[in-house]
Amino acid sequence: MTKSRKDFRKKFIGNHRLSPETQMMGYGYDPVLSEGSLKPPVFMTSTFVFERAQDGKEFFELAYGKREAEKGEKPGLIYSRINNPDLEVLEDRLALWEDADKGLSFSSGMAAISTCLWAYLRPGDVIVYSAPIYGGTEFLIRNILPEFGIKAVEFEAGGNKPTLAPAIAEAKKLGRVSVIYTETPANPTNSLVDLHACRDAADALKTETGHRPIIMTDNTFLGPVWQKPMEHGADIVIYSLTKYVAGHSDVVAGAAVGSADVMGPVAGFRTILGTMCDPHTGWLIMRSLETLKLRMTAASENAKKIATYLDEHPKVENVQYLGFLKEEDPCYEIFQEQCNGSAGATFAFDVKGDEAAAFRVLDALQIIKLAVSLGGTESLMEHPFAMTHADVPDDVKVRLGITESMLRISVGVENADDLIADLAQALDAI
Numbered sequence: 001m002t003k004s005r006k007d008f009r010k011k012f013i014g015n016h017r018l019s020p021e022t023q024m025m026g027y028g029y030d031p032v033l034s035e036g037s038l039k040p041p042v043f044m045t046s047t048f049v050f051e052r053a054q055d056g057k058e059f060f061e062l063a064y065g066k067r068e069a070e071k072g073e074k075p076g077l078i079y080s081r082i083n084n085p086d087l088e089v090l091e092d093r094l095a096l097w098e099d100a101d102k103g104l105s106f107s108s109g110m111a112a113i114s115t116c117l118w119a120y121l122r123p124g125d126v127i128v129y130s131a132p133i134y135g136g137t138e139f140l141i142r143n144i145l146p147e148f149g150i151k152a153v154e155f156e157a158g159g160n161k162p163t164l165a166p167a168i169a170e171a172k173k174l175g176r177v178s179v180i181y182t183e184t185p186a187n188p189t190n191s192l193v194d195l196h197a198c199r200d201a202a203d204a205l206k207t208e209t210g211h212r213p214i215i216m217t218d219n220t221f222l223g224p225v226w227q228k229p230m231e232h233g234a235d236i237v238i239y240s241l242t243k244y245v246a247g248h249s250d251v252v253a254g255a256a257v258g259s260a261d262v263m264g265p266v267a268g269f270r271t272i273l274g275t276m277c278d279p280h281t282g283w284l285i286m287r288s289l290e291t292l293k294l295r296m297t298a299a300s301e302n303a304k305k306i307a308t309y310l311d312e313h314p315k316v317e318n319v320q321y322l323g324f325l326k327e328e329d330p331c332y333e334i335f336q337e338q339c340n341g342s343a344g345a346t347f348a349f350d351v352k353g354d355e356a357a358a359f360r361v362l363d364a365l366q367i368i369k370l371a372v373s374l375g376g377t378e379s380l381m382e383h384p385f386a387m388t389h390a391d392v393p394d395d396v397k398v399r400l401g402i403t404e405s406m407l408r409i410s411v412g413v414e415n416a417d418d419l420i421a422d423l424a425q426a427l428d429a430i
């Protein structure tokens with residue numbers, strides 16, 4: 001038992017460090033504990049039987065932070081809102097991609113986002129956040145947090161240095177800055193946030209005020225394969241697992257990863273709020289993780305072909321594909337620095353015309369589905385202005401370049417020529 005425990009958490013062979021894509025098939029799971037089953041069973045149980053009353057007492061002491069863990073002591077299984085074997089294996093595997101100590105899974109991306117914010121914001125605090133941002137996150141920050149006495153100051157992604165500093169200066173006047181919240185690339189424009197600049201701002205706040213804000217980064221668009229925000233200054237990396245990680249458009253789930261210290265309060269809040277993932281969904285996501293790199297690679301190769309096709313199309317303009325960034329664009333350097341070479345597979349573009357022209361294209365699609373969401377095996381298209389970003393005030397949309405002629409595509413793993421044939425005939429509808 002002791003030996004197998006050691007093996008299933010192996011990170012190196014000699015000096016050779018194992019890659020996450022290899023680890024997704026075995027890391028953190030000990031077949032000896034499950035009748036030798038190659039795959040982890042789905043632990044569909046709400047609660048766990050204690051062998052002795054003393055065990056139950058000790059498990060609770062540890063879970064509720066009433067004492068420190070003894071050397072080598074692992075938290076005992078108690079109740080599936082607190083922990084569950086499927087979620088523990090899943091969370092260990094999610095953390096591996098970012099080389100983080102701790103991962104936590106949630107029932108949705110929004111559950112991850114709201115639990116992390118809840119853990120770190122208190123009445124009177126200020127959150128500084130990048131824009132544009134996922135519509136649900138925007139609504140939470142703009143409309144719900146103020147009801148709890150939390151003020152928000154926005155800065156613009158896209159070479160954020162000129163707007164980050166004034167935002168921090170304003171935020172400092174309003175109260176304690178406790179979170180810098182970022183999304184990069186930003187949905188739907190693919191604007192990038194300079195995380196190094198955020199880290200410098202957080203360090204400066206620590207020096208000036210004695211309190212360092214936590215930097216949170218939503219890494220749903222490129223992560224965890226093409227971008228690792230913790231290497232660039234993020235303290236907590238957040239995911240809608242619904243998208244690329246689960247990757248088959250069949251579950252809704254979320255995650256947050258970070259250092260053990262930073263994730264401690266988030267774990268505590270998750271236990272009490274009950275925002276965890278369920279075991280069956282967790283198991284499905286482990287299955288998805290085995291092909292994550294393959295799927296993201298295939299989708300991004302397709303996306304490159306499709307972006308190139310659209311860029312040359314006479315009825316299309318402003319293809320916001322990261323691979324097309326020009327050197328003079330402030331995002332160019334950030335892309336080189338923060339992203340691991342791939343431009344991902346979700347991007348927006350404008351059709352020449354108005355909302356009606358954009359709708360005609362969507363209605364004419366035959367293979368690509370007209371649906372919100374992204375990151376699945378199948379290609380999806382939608383109209384951010386009227387759909388995913390409907391909640392964002394019109395003037396803000398205009399300022400951030402979210403136009404009525406904009407369409408967003410999430411390129412899947414189909415045959416790229418088939419997708420191009422579909423786009424060609426749909427664009428004829430304009």
Ligand SMILES: *Cc1c(COP(=O)(O)O)cnc(C)c1O
Binds near residue numbers: 111
């Ligand atoms: C979809 C999405 C979310 C929200 O995730 P859910 O799983 O739908 O709750 C958050 N951020 C980004 C960037 C997203 O695309």
